[in-house]
Amino acid sequence: MFLASGLDIKLCDIRLRELPDGLTVRRWCELGHSGDAALLAIRERMTSAPPGILASLGITCDAKGEFRIPVRTFLLVGSKQR
DSSP, X not given: OTGGGXXXXXXXXXXXXXXXXXEEHHHHHHHTTOOHHHHHHHHHHHHHSOXXXXXXXTOEEOXXXXXXXXXXXXXXXXXXXX
């Protein structure tokens, strides 16, 4: 979209995180109004998932046993020649 609009990409950083510790599955379900049944189902799936799969997705489990999902963002800076 940037290039199609005539913008030169000056910076693209994909390693950013909005929440360094991630968002708990509980909070994620609250934001999505998913309900308790969804929360329990997601926790069950994550508990039984192979650790390597969770790690590859950046999902962690904190000291309280809450799964945390990364909230990733990126920064894209462009400029247009005048």
